[in-house]
Amino acid sequence: MQINGMNVYMGAYAERHQSNYQIGQQKLVISEEKSAEIAKGIKEAYTNLHLQDRGVHTTISQEDMDFLCSEEGFQKMKQDAQNLYVVNANQQKAIAAGRDSEDSFWNNTGNQWLTFSESLNNSGFFDDMSDEQVKSFEDSLAYITSGMDRLSRSQYETGMDFSSFNEEFKYFMTSAEATTELESSTAALRYMSDKMIPEEQREDFNNLIDMYHKHNSEIISEYVNPMESFNRVVAGINATREKNPDALEPVAQKPVAEYKYTVMLGNVQKSENDRKAFGDEMKDIFSQLSSGKTDDVWEKVQKKLAEYATDESDDEGLNAHVASQADYLFKHMRDVWQMVLNMQK
Numbered sequence: 001m002q003i004n005g006m007n008v009y010m011g012a013y014a015e016r017h018q019s020n021y022q023i024g025q026q027k028l029v030i031s032e033e034k035s036a037e038i039a040k041g042i043k044e045a046y047t048n049l050h051l052q053d054r055g056v057h058t059t060i061s062q063e064d065m066d067f068l069c070s071e072e073g074f075q076k077m078k079q080d081a082q083n084l085y086v087v088n089a090n091q092q093k094a095i096a097a098g099r100d101s102e103d104s105f106w107n108n109t110g111n112q113w114l115t116f117s118e119s120l121n122n123s124g125f126f127d128d129m130s131d132e133q134v135k136s137f138e139d140s141l142a143y144i145t146s147g148m149d150r151l152s153r154s155q156y157e158t159g160m161d162f163s164s165f166n167e168e169f170k171y172f173m174t175s176a177e178a179t180t181e182l183e184s185s186t187a188a189l190r191y192m193s194d195k196m197i198p199e200e201q202r203e204d205f206n207n208l209i210d211m212y213h214k215h216n217s218e219i220i221s222e223y224v225n226p227m228e229s230f231n232r233v234v235a236g237i238n239a240t241r242e243k244n245p246d247a248l249e250p251v252a253q254k255p256v257a258e259y260k261y262t263v264m265l266g267n268v269q270k271s272e273n274d275r276k277a278f279g280d281e282m283k284d285i286f287s288q289l290s291s292g293k294t295d296d297v298w299e300k301v302q303k304k305l306a307e308y309a310t311d312e313s314d315d316e317g318l319n320a321h322v323a324s325q326a327d328y329l330f331k332h333m334r335d336v337w338q339m340v341l342n343m344q345k
Contacts, residue, residue, distance in 0.1 A: 012121040013135045088160040105215040110158030113141040147181035148216045176309040184333045186213045187286035188340045235266025268311045278308045
């Protein structure tokens with residue numbers, strides 16, 4: 001759709017309902033009762049957030065309320081939202097600059113499901129679907145790619161999320177978690193392709209999946225997790241202290257478990273070849289899900305993740321720590337696979 005003279009694709013469902021997304025197509029009518037309801041809602045939010053307890057004091061004048069509930073205020077809010085879409089599109093262009101021009105995911109690296117959706121939309125995949133079917137399919141795409149979308153948003157600071165769901169997710173995945181999520185989402189997309197995409201459109205969709213994997217592998221190779229960097233710094237300090245106890249300020253002789261695990265993880269060094277080999281192992285495991293072999297798959301994934309992240313440490317506490325840190329990821333992957341395994345044409 002056209003926003004300020006710029007083509008911005010926001011999904012097939014959004015394309016069908018452009019008037020809901022475009023400024024100037026709607027008029028706002030707010031009754032006095034609705035205006036009073038809005039004012040009441042703002043006051044309740046102020047109370048529920050305990051802003052007064054935090055020393056925050058704010059008032060909304062009648063003039064401000066009148067503007068907020070006016071057509072002029074409504075249009076300004078819509079214009080502000082529209083400007084955000086344009087800023088996001090320009091930001092994506094800046095991120096894509098100098099990248100592989102054949103990799104269309106750089107145009108939507110924070111919302112990679114849109115690349116799949118746009119390709120399907122252009123091929124006519126959605127033509128005979130109802131609005132509800134289109135939205136459901138796009139939501140499924142967005143959920144599958146959401147882990148990699150979040151990684152891109154944290155890595156390249158692309159703030160806008162065009163999907164319509166929300167879940168608890170770690171902002172900074174570890175490199176091991178990111179690689180695991182990439183292989184899981186890639187396998188889920190391939191399952192979707194086999195089950196949901198017509199044969200005449202499947203080759204193009206599968207080519208996009210290959211590009212999706214290549215794109216995110218490049219991102220992971222560049223990925224800098226601040227906590228992993230911190231772990232390495234702490235491990236280096238600890239090594240210096242062990243070699244020369246007088247070189248640094250003294251610390252407790254028996255560090256807490258968290259410090260111990262930080263040091264141990266900071267001493268783990270992995271090359272890009274190591275990561276790719278780990279990814280290949282995860283790919284083989286997730287292919288079992290695609291073929292319907294669900295027995296002990298998640299136990300295998302959890303074990304392999306811990307082995308890779310800890311350099312096959314036999315410290316049970318460290319392995320348990322790594323597993324617990326990835327609980328959010330396993331919940332997400334299980335939910336994704338439960339969704340795709342129930343897909344039907």
